[in-house]
Amino acid sequence: MRVFICFAGSCEPLDVPPDQTVGAMKQMVKDNFLVQLSDDKQQQYLELSYGGAVLQDSWALCDVGITSGSAIRCLIKSEQRPVMLVFNAVTGETLPIMGSEALLHVSVARLKTVVSMQSGLPVSAFRLSTPAGVQLYDCNQLQDYAIEVGTTLRLDTWDGWVEFLQGCLLGHRSTVQSHLSEKKPVMRFQLQVALHIAASLGHLDLAGWLLERGAHAEEPVGVHPYRQWCHQTAHQDTRKCPIHIAAESSQLLILKLFITNNLLTLACRDPGGRDTLKVAIQRGHRDCVRYLANKLCSVVSLPNVSLPMRIYLQIKRWVSLGQKKAASNRGQYTSAAFKARVGDTLLVDGFNQPNMCSKSRKAVTKPSRRNEAKALQPLPPTNNLLSAPHLPSLQAVNPADCKEMHNSWKQDVKNREEGLLNEIRKDDSSLFRSKFILPPIREGIPKQVFIGASPTSYHILIGSLKSSSQHGGRTPRENAIYCWTIASAFTEKPWLKQLSIARTLIRKRVHTMA
Template identity: 40%
Template sequence: MAIKENMSILDRKVSDLRTLVTLSCGFPVSVYCLRTPAGLEMYDCNTLKDYQTDIGTTLRLDVWDGWKEFLMGCLLGQKPKVQRYLSKEGPVLKYQKRVALYIAAFHGHTELTEWALKQGAQPHEAVGVHPCRAWCHEALHTDVSNCPIHAAAEAGQLLILKAFVNFSVLCLECKNAAGQSPLAIASKHQHKDCVLYLLSKIWSTVSFLKLSVPMRIYIKIKQWILRAQTRRGHKSQPSRARVSGAKVGDTVMVDGFTKPKMTSKSWYKADDKSWHTAQSKLPPCKQQPSRKPVGSLPMSQHDTKKQISTFPSLVDAKNFSEVQSHQQENQKKIAAPARKEKNIKNPYLPQVPLPPISRVHYARPQFYCTPPSGDCLLKSLFKSFSEHSGRTPRENAIYCLAVASAFKEKRWLQQLEIARVLAKRSISNLTVKGGPAKCENYPESVL
């Protein structure tokens, strides 16, 4: 940035130069410092000649370590970038929100302004200083008491001014360190539209049911009420009263003694862990267990609760006893207990449940399907089955699936295998002449 003035500023203090820099870039004076070409920090109480500064000298502007990306997001009005690089410390986070509102008001970023207002930042609240500098009131720049409403008035941001006044009418009488209101600041910088708007608001009236109050009187009444509420809150809750300055355990920075924290380090290279947000780490790779042969199941290590099986009402006693005996035979063949899966409850309670969403990571047993026979044989079997049982093959399949779904401790593929065995057995019992006594080869299944 080129700093050009009609009068020579070499005899003036560094604080005056920082005021000109703030008017040029929109940074609050508390977020940066100036350094000489040799890297020496320039303090506000000294003059420019004390640092051997001459016309044409290039100075360096440094910000807080870990803040470079955050401030760049504020300058460009990129709300996602600002949110990403916020601090996790409470006092620092509040200070960053005020800084974001100040910069957004200066540059006219409406989206970032709306976000900062929703986050609790007040347009008539002073930006202040970093928490580690809050204790040194005597050495602070006077412009640290400037508010976002002053930045909007200096830059002539009419839309931001309207948003601030609609948010709180206290912005109209908010004074800076020099005692200037937003109207005086807008007049000084010759922003005609802002001056007309602020004048119309200040000389307006606030109407109630049976009373109309001038805006200036209304603002004074509101300020008095807020002061009374603040004092009452401090008396009722003395432990929560605002304490100015540093507290025990806070980090403080002493000029010339403490290691400087304004070196413009990026968020990724900042040494202080307090500036870092939580970084997401990938979970460690889980070793996939070896594949199990068909007929065996992996050991269960997590499920210890016993599930109680509830059977549907459509199963009669005879079929239930048959299925129960078949289940006991299959349990003897199981080498390891099955993993118990949580059943996803369907609010419509269908007769035939769908398989649950699988969240397991072990190898599943392969599923084999018997190839179908000839069409003529199937048609004859289906016809004879319908004549003897009174149910179609589809209805019989639904019936078998409903019976098999009663075994809640089994996974869905195991329930499907049980339903397949029941369907084959029912077909064999009805189609083989002489009943099940002469059927020697029953279909068997290893679960």
Template identity: 45%
Template sequence: MRVFIAFEGLCESFDILPGQTVKDAKQMIKNFFHIQLSDDKQGRRYLELTYAGGVLRDEWVLADAGVTLCSTIKCAVKDEEKPALYIYNAVTQEKVPIMGNVHLLTETVAKLKSLVSLKCGFPVSVFCLRTIDGKEMYDCNILSDYKLELGATLRLDVWDGWKELLSDCVLGHSQNVQWHLSKNEAILRYQQRVALYIAAHFGHLKMAEWLQKKGVRADEAIGVHPYKEWCCETYHPDIGKGAIHAAAEAGQMLLIKAFVARNVLCLECQTPFGQTPLRISIHKGHKDCVLYLIMKMWSVVSFPKISLPMNIYIKVKKWLFVAQKKICKLKRWAPQFKTRVGDPFVVDGFTEPKMTSKDLHNLHQHKWKKIIRSYTNSQSQSSQDFANAVLKLQPKTEKEKIPTPSRFPPVMKTSDNLDRLEAESYSMDIIHNNLWNAQIPLPPITSINSNLPHNLTMPQATLLLNSSLESFSKHLGRTPRQNAIYYLSLASEFKEKPWLQQLDMARTLAKKTVYQL
């Protein structure tokens, strides 16, 4: 099959054999045009073939991708810069690339944390960074002090017991966030500010409105965890950011409007570096946010007998807010949530680490074991007391046996080689399952045979079909339905092709996958 390759203003013909892949065609093009390619730690230079508006993958056969006789394929040389570092997020379990070059390794850990915060949407006071060996990285140190290389992977860990909370904040589940909030008032206020910051980054409008109704302000600085309030000299500068700054950095137009509509002080709220939301939006290139903020800054606030420009109105509002805070302090109306004597604290490098991303189950496992142990002991003791009472009331003969009371659950017996901790966790799972079964009824189980054709409803045919589907999912890592959706999405990238041809291409690629297994 002869095809034409268009490269840098030239168009040359190539003879492609029926079984040759895109990778083989790239090798022919490289040798013909004498193209220099590279692949190192800092980046790579590679060839990219496009046909009908879609990019051809190396493992595809040209005929399967819909390339016909005398078709024209575009060829281009691409330069791809490889990430300098990778950050494994323990909350979302994703690998976040941090772009840069070798000069990034000469920066401080605080600078890297600022870049990571922009990528993942977490405030810098919520997480810490660790090397693969588990060594914690402190803000004042240089990255090269930890002997990192280009392409190294670091781990992002959060406060113990916060994994579920932050995961629900990322997804925008307000009810689950409320369930995971702390009962300690100081930690609660800090968690609410963190939740509003994450909602502003990801654009969760409903969760942001709910938190603002709780009294959380978008222009208020995130601050630090109450365990670290005493060590102000080592604070990261980005703890002075608020939720409005996170919305401006991410370009969340709806969140900016919601914050400004509730509190106009958000327009003049500044970071520790003196950046307002308008300056941040200009720097990030969010045109819609810039136009809205400029319009609000140059607007006029009208009252029955007077009209004030927005900048004058904001100054008056700030003055009233400061005066109100002083009056509340004098009369002790507003509660002050500050660190007091007896509160736990964290000293980096000296106290036991509190940022290891432990979930709630592992964090409170010892408490739950005590509860399960006391529950089983109380049940066994109560059943034994009842049996003794029956013995006193009813004299028994040698042949009589006192039955176990039915209203008391029997004590679980384990074998000698079963570990005690496993028995306790097993009993704890039973209790949790019973609770969920009592509160949430499960839907009825439907039979898979009802959806199959009549010729496949026989037991042998059903067994054969199920075993084939299981082996397919095991080796490929996707179900047949997921595999079909995957190739349909790939084929839809070839926008210049009609839809039926895209469908035929997806069917061909899916068949190829089955044949290769």
């Protein structure tokens, strides 16, 4: 069968069998027309078309209706080849990283910035790793990991966050709400991450709901609470705010929502010192630039005076800082309550097992459920336990003996406290005129549990008290009596001031032992 190949302005005949495939025909065209394809920076390939349709390599000529005398058009197509690929474990998609080979010599932090802009995820919500599973750290260069052109990296997120991030990317408010963490520090971080994604992708409904839940467009996303001890070495983009992301992504409706909610977002600056208007100008988003410029050049009308927007923003910022400082002095500013606490997990690069393996929430909670199931297994019959030969025989206990032991223990505690007070009076009898006695220890009363304390905080506290008693020579109760007795000598001070003095003495003693 003879067909005609139209290539480069000429039409040449070519004899092929009817069952010839398109892929084999392309090779014949290369040999007859001496076509050379370049694979340097752009990938070039041949494209055959018949009747306006592009022919696939696996098709046979007779199957697509090509008969003898048909004319087939041949073109050389070129497309830019990506430098590397990133497999997103959250969405299951592969992101192409375009550019020149110079991208292989940049830092990992720079690559994470590019991946963050393409995927919409903040840099603190994912990590990158090589095909061999080696994690890429921000401070290193890509060439340190021997990454070549065409390498496929892997993007992983925090364990138990897959469903949460999928809901954020799709803008499903109910999905995001159902997968928020029960821990307040982690939940607050998740709200900022969700607001970052909503600002990047333009999910207006999700962004409005997040603002109602307490997320702030003028606050940076930051790092995970487990990594707050390492925030000095965190990625620079962790200090970006959702308002900057909206300006970079040209999300005008999101910008209007953020500015309407809080005018201070106009004066918010990114890590490079740029405000929102400069970010929009450098990105070339005309609609955002026009809106922001009109806002900054407007006038704010107050009851007795009208102020330019820039002066009004500066005054409002001063007032906000003053309110935070005053609330902090009164102990009412609760922003520090969301920081890391004693007993929380601490993650340091290179020293912990990675907690960012993109495990689903069901896979993370499944082991704990297994443990609960084991703990709830039925106990063996009581008769079998009592009949075991290795158990000692039970003996009757006299209640009078228990009461006598308890009274002797209370008398011993009282004697020790009296001896401590006498020792204090001997040191300076003129200083202490009053005698302070703590209430007796009462057993059977459950210990107080602090709201928000981690499960291991109690064991850490008990260990600290034992260490203090061992090195200080006094039990915590004796130390409290000692410090309060000294503080009670300041009779001209009110009771709360005396309590503050006693607490200061205890802290100084702890620092001295350390």
